[in-house]
Amino acid sequence: xxxxxxxxxxxxxxxxxxRKRTPLWRSKGAMVAYVFILPYVLFxxxxxxxxxxxxxxxxxxxxxxxxxxxxxxxDNYRRLFADSLFWNALRVTGIYAAIAIxxxxxxxxxxxxxxxxxxxxxxxxxSIYFLPVVTSPVLxxxxxxxxxxxxxxxxxxxxxxxxxxxxxxQSSVLVLPALALVSAWLNFGYNMLILLAGMLAIPxxxxxxxxxxxxxxxxxxxxxxxxxxKPALFFVLILETxxxxxxxxxxxxxxxxxxxxxxxxxxxxxxxxxFGYFDFGYASATGVxxxxxxxxxxxxxxxxxxxxx
Amino acid sequence: MAGTMTAPALDEAGANKxxxxxxxxxxxxxxxxxxxxxxxxxxxxxxxxxxxPGVAISIPDSLFPTSIxxxxxxxxxxxxxxxxxxxxxxxxxxxxxxxxxxxxxxAGYAFAKKRFLGREMIFxxxxxxxxxxxxxxxxxxxxxxxxxGGLNTxxxxxxxxxxxxxxxxLMRQFIKDVPDEIIDAARIDGAGEFRIYWSVVLPQTxxxxxxxxxxxxxxxxNDFLWPLVSQQSPGNYVLTVGLNTLQEQQVPLAxxxxxxxxxxxxxxxVFIFLQRYFVRGVMxxxxx
Numbered sequence: 179x180x181x182x183x184x185x186x187x188x189x190x191x192x193x194x195x196x197r198k199r200t201p202l203w204r205s206k207g208a209m210v211a212y213v214f215i216l217p218y219v220l221f222x223x224x225x226x227x228x229x230x231x232x233x234x235x236x237x238x239x240x241x242x243x244x245x246x247x248x249x250x251x252x253d254n255y256r257r258l259f260a261d262s263l264f265w266n267a268l269r270v271t272g273i274y275a276a277i278a279i280x281x282x283x284x285x286x287x288x289x290x291x292x293x294x295x296x297x298x299x300x301x302x303x304x305s306i307y308f309l310p311v312v313t314s315p316v317l318x319x320x321x322x323x324x325x326x327x328x329x330x331x332x333x334x335x336x337x338x339x340x341x342x343x344x345x346x347x348q349s350s351v352l353v354l355p356a357l358a359l360v361s362a363w364l365n366f367g368y369n370m371l372i373l374l375a376g377m378l379a380i381p382x383x384x385x386x387x388x389x390x391x392x393x394x395x396x397x398x399x400x401x402x403x404x405x406x407x408k409p410a411l412f413f414v415l416i417l418e419t420x421x422x423x424x425x426x427x428x429x430x431x432x433x434x435x436x437x438x439x440x441x442x443x444x445x446x447x448x449x450x451x452x453f454g455y456f457d458f459g460y461a462s463a464t465g466v467x468x469x470x471x472x473x474x475x476x477x478x479x480x481x482x483x484x485x486x487x
Numbered sequence: 488m489a490g491t492m493t494a495p496a497l498d499e500a501g502a503n504k505x506x507x508x509x510x511x512x513x514x515x516x517x518x519x520x521x522x523x524x525x526x527x528x529x530x531x532x533x534x535x536x537x538x539x540p541g542v543a544i545s546i547p548d549s550l551f552p553t554s555i556x557x558x559x560x561x562x563x564x565x566x567x568x569x570x571x572x573x574x575x576x577x578x579x580x581x582x583x584x585x586x587x588x589x590x591x592x593x594a595g596y597a598f599a600k601k602r603f604l605g606r607e608m609i610f611x612x613x614x615x616x617x618x619x620x621x622x623x624x625x626x627x628x629x630x631x632x633x634x635x636g637g638l639n640t641x642x643x644x645x646x647x648x649x650x651x652x653x654x655x656x657l658m659r660q661f662i663k664d665v666p667d668e669i670i671d672a673a674r675i676d677g678a679g680e681f682r683i684y685w686s687v688v689l690p691q692t693x694x695x696x697x698x699x700x701x702x703x704x705x706x707x708x709n710d711f712l713w714p715l716v717s718q719q720s721p722g723n724y725v726l727t728v729g730l731n732t733l734q735e736q737q738v739p740l741a742x743x744x745x746x747x748x749x750x751x752x753x754x755x756x757v758f759i760f761l762q763r764y765f766v767r768g769v770m771x772x773x774x775x
Contacts, residue, residue: 210680211601215609218594221650222613225628230619232627241630292519297512305762306523309530312758312765314709316727317747320734321529324536331532331550363529368769375770424620427711431731445622452626453716465623472620 236462243456254463264464266439267447270354274443275422278358282418285362286369287411291399293370294377304374308367315364319431322360323347326432347433350440357441360428365421369414376410377403415479423472444468533751537744559745568721569746572729577753579644579714579725580707586649587703588696595658596684600670610659613652621712629716637717644717648707654699657771661695662688698768701761708754726750 239249258264293304310318325332326346333343343349346356380403388398404411426445429435435442435450442450444464452461531550538555540562563569597603598610628647629638637643665688673687689696714725724732730750733743758765 205602207601208603211597211603211606214597214601214684215594218590218650218655219609221590221646222616222652224631225647226616226619226624226650226652227612229624229627229631230616232631233623236627289522292515292522295515297515297519300519303519303523306526308762308766309755309758310526312705312709312754313751314711314727314754316709316711316731317533317750318529320730320743320747321533323734324740325529325532331528363526367526371766371769420620424622426622430711430715431734448622448626449712453629458626458630461626462623465620465626469620469623473618 233462233465236459237466238463239459241458250459254459255467257460258463258467263439263442263447264467267442267444267464270439270441271423271443271445274354274358274425274441275419277355278361278422278425279415279418281358282362282365282369282422283411283414286366286373286414289366289370290373290377291403293374304371307370310364311367313364315360315427316431318360318364319428322356322363322428323432326356348437350437353433353437353441357425357428357432358422360432361422361425364428365418369417372414372417373407373410376407380406412479416476419475419479420472423468423475444471530751533744533747537741537748540739540741559739559741560749562739562742563745563749568724568729569726569749571722572724572726573749573753575641575723576708576725576727578641579710580704582641583645583648583707584700584703586645587651587654588700590649591651591654591658591699592662592689592692592696593684594655596662596688598655598659599662600665600667600688613655617652625712625716628713632717639717639719639723641723644714647713648710651703654703657695657699658692661692665691694764694767697761698764698771701757701764702768704757705754705765708757 236247237254238251239247239254241247289307293300293307324330327333328345328348332346333341336343343352346352384402384406385398388402393401424445425443426449429441429443429446430449433441435446445468448461448464448468450461451457451464535550535552537559538557539552540556540559598606632638632643632647635643635646637646669687669691670683673683678687709727710725711727711731715728715731718724718728721729721732727750730743730746733746738746
């Protein structure tokens with residue numbers, strides 16, 4: 179007991195004696211503040227910060243099912259870079275992103291341009307376009323399995339034009355475009371709203387002046403809308419990049435990574451190695467690589483788009 | 488070409504304005520209508536198939552049904568675990584919304600209005616964590632929740648989702664705009680610290696609470712990966728996970744679609760009644 183009391187008693191003497199204000203961390207307001215942030219900080223530390231650090235540590239070791247963890251240095255990464263499964267996942271993720279990002283952004287931009295006018299009933303149409311955003315990817319996946327099936331509505335429609343494609347999800351060529359279309363359907367309403375907010379912020383005078391100078395609709399879009407929309411467009415692009423690198427729900431429901439790993443993305447690999455094989459260390463190494471790739475891409479996009487800002 | 492285009496356009500700009508608007512309006516409606524139909528088709532298909540149990544789906548005949556039956560809904564609600572899953576989804580979503588809003592607003596208030604040691608540092612650690620992808624943290628999160636004995640429990644599923652960095656950030660931004668004067672006035676009137684937060688600050692943030700609440704609810708209602716890995720027994724599934732197992736078990740397509748419709752109805756209701764909060768939230772995120 180005495181041993182506990184002594185250092186506390188000594189503390190004031192070790193502090194500079196002339197201090198007038200109570201130290202920031204001991205003032206009444208500060209104590210209240212700590213109480214207010216405590217629940218949040220506690221949950222955040224245990225379920226966000228700890229897992230982020232733990233995940234990085236896991237990638238340098240092996241976590242056996244019995245709960246024992248052994249550090250193994252770079253073994254997981256060495257194995258990863260020698261694994262054809264990883265290179266396939268990287269390739270699949272790249273192709274998927276290369277399809278999903280431009281398709282989704284182009285549709286979102288076109289729809290925002292279409293919705294950026296005063297017309298009776300416009301808010302009704304905007305609501306319809308927004309409906310997929312509140313839909314769960316699992317539900318979307320289930321309906322689109324049927325839409326993309328061999329005798330589904332999409333193929334029935336295409337057969338009118340003489341196209342016989344068979345089941346999209348069982349074709350190693352068509353499976354990624356199919357998944358990208360589902361992603362576009364799910365997300366365009368959200369992006370459309372962000373772009374629309376950006377378009378509404380552009381002064382009408384610019385368009386009126388351009389119209390007087392005889393600029394065509396396309397010229398007005400190209401020379402006024404696009405440059406002034408850059409911040410919103412950049413935001414949407416980053417959003418879609420992250421989303422396409424992390425696509426999981428629709429892939430899990432619709433293809434399970436197939437056919438023959440044609441839709442086996444990096445996120446799917448993390449899940450598969452982690453919860454399919456319970457190889458937590460290996461899965462975490464894949465996660466760290468995904469993190470690095472995401473960061474590099476954000477930086478590149480920032481560099482390219484932000485140059486003249 | 489450009490020259491000949493420019494001159495008449497200049498002359499007609501004023502006179503033709505009305506005319507052009509009108510014709511472009513009709514064309515716009517055609518495009519708007521077509522894209523709306525494409526957007527709505529999956530929902531339409533879902534409902535139509537769910538109303539035709541036992542019918543082999545042939546296209547396009549069955550897309551315009553002559554007879555409908557609610558048998559699939561009876562089947563979905565009676566013989567499947569759907570009521571239990573719906574309850575689990577509701578608890579997961581609603582408890583999370585309450586906790587996220589409470590913790591985020593409390594912390595947001597402290598970060599916006601209080602001076603304390605480590606304020607800037609702690610805040611930027613939170614924001615930096617937004618960069619870490621979810622899929623990197625899900626495995627350690629699974630291990631940690633397992634260590635705490637939370638796997639296969641409702642609290643174990645909810646706990647990792649309540650410390651929401653975006654929510655806290657938004658609350659802080661919003662509470663910053665609450666005038667200091669009304670807080671000081673309440674303090675002079677003798678209100679305690681919690682009282683000030685609860686009856687002075689919180690009422691000022693109602694719009695942002697509604698926006699955040701809508702977002703967090705829909706996010707949890709549609710969440711899939713974490714409920715999938717954290718719950719093993721079918722009685723603990725949420726609707727999205729349950730729906731996926733039905734699909735894997737290859738129940739009849741009509742039953743599957745009826746289950747999907749049931750899953751979608753709460754999200755639809757939230758969307759219809761809280762749409763303006765949701766839309767405002769999206770637009771806010773883009774402008775900043």
